[in-house]
Amino acid sequence: MTHTSLSRRSALAWLGAGASIPVLAACGGSEARAQSYPVSYSEAEWRERLTAQEFRILREAGTERAYTSLLNDEKRSGTYVCAGCDNEVYSSRHKFDSGTGWPSFWRPISDNAVGYETDYKLGYPRREVHCATCGGHLGHVFNDGPEPTGKRHCINGVAMDFRPA
Numbered sequence: 417m418t419h420t421s422l423s424r425r426s427a428l429a430w431l432g433a434g435a436s437i438p439v440l441a442a443c444g445g446s447e448a449r450a451q452s453y454p455v456s457y458s459e460a461e462w463r464e465r466l467t468a469q470e471f472r473i474l475r476e477a478g479t480e481r482a483y484t485s486l487l488n489d490e491k492r493s494g495t496y497v498c499a500g501c502d503n504e505v506y507s508s509r510h511k512f513d514s515g516t517g518w519p520s521f522w523r524p525i526s527d528n529a530v531g532y533e534t535d536y537k538l539g540y541p542r543r544e545v546h547c548a549t550c551g552g553h554l555g556h557v558f559n560d561g562p563e564p565t566g567k568r569h570c571i572n573g574v575a576m577d578f579r580p581a
């Protein structure tokens with residue numbers, strides 16, 4: 417989130433009013449989800465609000481190169497929020513070093529913070545994970561994580577901002 421917070425405030429005002437704006441633009445990739453999210457913008461508005469890299473990951477379901485995110489080595493206590501809408505998605509309490517080069521967590525910060533979808537981009541099914549508030553793509557979930565869940569949420573650092581506790 418690098419641009420004006422003015423329109424975000426109005427989006428939150430919408431939220432306060434209990435309104436839900438449907439996602440109208442089908443941007444290809446996993447963004448063709450026919451769902452509505454509490455925070456929703458047109459493709460042009462997202463391009464304005466996000467950096468080019470954030471847009472590629474969050475809105476076009478891209479993947480950052482391994483070991484390129486500073487958040488991979490982030491070891492402080494704190495909260496990871498969606499770079500698109502500030503929704504809290506992961507906590508340092510559930511972070512672990514997976515050795516993959518991507519920030520990894522064994523669970524989201526809460527069960528309703530994220531949503532899941534199956535994607536076949538690589539020709540086999542993978543569990544895609546996205547922000548439940550704005551639909552922004554975060555990463556994928558694999559079944560080779562540590563106890564107690566056995567899950568590995570493999571998340572693009574670009575898709576998140578870190579808030580130290």
Ligand SMILES: [Zn+2]
Binds near residue numbers: 498499502503551552
């Ligand atoms: Zn979001």
